[in-house]
Amino acid sequence: MxxxxxxxxxxxxxxxxxxxxxxxxxxxxxxxxxxxxxxxxxxxxxxxxxxxxxxxxxxxxxxxxxxxxxxxxxxxxxxxxxxxxxxxxxxxxxxxxxxxxxxxxxxxxxxxxxxxxxxxxxxxxxxxxxxxxxxxxxxxxxxxxxxxxxxxxxxxxxxxxxxxxxxxxxxxxxxxxxxxxxxxxxxxxxxxxxxxxxxxxxxxxxxxxxxxxxxxxxxxxLPRKAPKRVKPTRKGMAFVIAREDGAIALRRRPDKGLLAGMSEPPTSQWSEDMKQDDLGQAPVKADWSLAPSTVKHTFTHFHLELAVWHTQVDAAFPLPEGYWWSVPETLEGEALPTVMRKVLKTPLA
DNA sequence: AATGCGGGGAC
DNA sequence: GTCCCAGCATT
The missing domain is CATH 1.10.340.30 (Hypothetical protein; domain 2)
Structure with a gap:
């Protein structure tokens, strides 16, 4: 041919x-x-x-x-x-x-x-x-x-x-x-x-x-394709719990859905009408401070804006079940998706 | 047949 | 910003 x-x-x-x-x-x-x-x-x-x-x-x-x-x-x-x-x-x-x-x-x-x-x-x-x-x-x-x-x-x-x-x-x-x-x-x-x-x-x-x-x-x-639908913007809060030695508290996401099985600092629910200063969404009681900038990230079907809250705790601070500390030497190798790496790179002040 | 599922590069 | 990329699983 x-x-x-x-x-x-x-x-x-x-x-x-x-x-x-x-x-x-x-x-x-x-x-x-x-x-x-x-x-x-x-x-x-x-x-x-x-x-x-x-x-x-x-x-x-x-x-x-x-x-x-x-x-x-x-x-x-x-x-x-x-x-x-x-x-x-x-x-x-x-x-x-x-x-x-x-x-x-x-x-x-x-x-x-x-x-x-x-x-x-x-x-x-x-x-x-x-x-x-x-x-x-x-x-x-x-x-x-x-x-x-x-x-x-x-x-x-x-x-x-x-x-x-x-x-x-x-x-x-x-x-x-x-x-x-x-x-x-x-x-x-x-x-x-x-x-x-x-x-x-x-x-x-x-x-x-x-x-x-x-x-x-x-x-x-060509080729002709169906028109794209518009992406909504969801908002949420991310919570960075830092220990005195620089370790960060992480948890594993659920086995199904977005970023399934990956690791993350705890976050609130993500929704279009989410308030980003509702500390009732925080996973632990602590003295929270708001980072000056917001993390923006786009997934396949929606935009996400995360307000980053952070707190410093002492070595004896008890973490909820399923959480672990990741020291700076192990953080890079964690199963952290890109949006969560953005959160951890956000300047705190 | 539609929808959910990441991230980055080109424009 | 939009579009697309050596698509698959699920509904």
Whole structure:
């Protein structure tokens, strides 16, 4: 197929080296992909940019060089290493998945898409990605890049996510039996570097002459998506309890919902009509002072503003059940999400 | 089919 | 500020 061959040639000429990647065309180079690396990178790359993932991927493979090492780690240690990367259910599913592959598959990932998709944290995209990239199986990979590239190439004007099956069938028709993994990565690379959401570089695109969307002059408006809804702003209070030696009182968040299983300094409820000076919301009685600045943070579906209250207590101060002291030397390594690190960095006066 | 779920970079 | 990113799980 003309389009397929042209893109594989483009991929070979423009190959980007990444920590989890093997050189293109494995049959020629002889380099075999590492399924553990492919899986780990694909989980990290879900809704997360390549630049952000790089350092975390290196940290994880340094801490746990093989799937077996990760499977035998404590979940708490995995959450600590994942802290800051976001979408924390990924970290817990990653750990669960490693345990299942070790126990049920003798530490080796299955090669078939449908078996991969049974594993926690692996959905349609990731199953196809692992199957094609790690095992050279003919699987059609559809991520955000593929949706954009293919909807433009074929001038698909139906709205996402409804148009996804059509996009997948076009992608399947284009995917070769020879180098399916390289082709999948080629389309994604094209979307990341040439066929970008805004101002695509059509003049250097290997598919410019085939692009139906460009012929119709509608390529920059594709893919079409449902309109976003506005994010409300919730408010709350964060409570920093500091001991004389600099230790901070932390607790673990619930196992479900936002920032599940992660650590935090105690906070009040977060709501749109929350008063930020109601010290009845504090977890302990103490002499509270208000920090001069507010922490602002945006989650997927709402903005958050936290007033930061702080207090200094002596070494004998009793903490509520489930809380612990984290001294300055251990604080950095705690499973603290970014919003909570902002709270702890807030100047107190 | 909708919704909940982080964080950062580009514009 | 908005948009998007190598999406998944749940309802």
């Amino acid at each position: 003309q389009a397929t061959t042209a893109l594989l040639h483009w991929y070979d000429r423009n190959f980007r080296t990444l920590p989890w990647r093997t050189p293109p065309n494995p049959e020629l180079s002889g380099a075999k992909p590492n399924p553990y690396h492919v899986w780990l990178s694909e989980i990290m790359l879900q809704q997360t940019t390549v630049a952000t993932v790089k350092t975390y991927f290196i940290k994880f493979t340094d801490l746990w060089p093989r799937l077996e090492n990760l499977a035998e780690a404590e979940e708490e240690e995995v959450l600590k290493a994942w802290a800051g990367l976001g979408y924390y259910s990924r970290a817990r599913n990653l750990h669960r998945c490693a345990k299942i592959v070790l126990r049920d598959y003798n530490g080796r990932f299955p090669e078939e898409e449908h078996k991969l998709q049974q594993l926690p944290g692996i959905g349609p995209y990731t199953a196809a990605a692992i199957s094609s990239i790690a095992f050279n199986q003919h699987a059609a990979v559809v991520d955000g890049n593929v949706e954009r590239v293919i909807s433009r190439l074929r001038a698909i004007t139906d709205r996402l996510p409804g148009a996804k099956p059509v996009i997948k069938s076009h992608m399947a028709a284009l995917t070769p039996h020879e180098r399916p993994g390289d082709f999948a990565q080629a389309v994604m690379d094209l979307g990341a570097t040439v066929c970008t959401p805004r101002s695509p570089a059509c003049t250097i695109c290997p598919w410019v002459d085939l692009c139906e969307g460009r012929k119709q002059g509608i390529h920059e408006s």
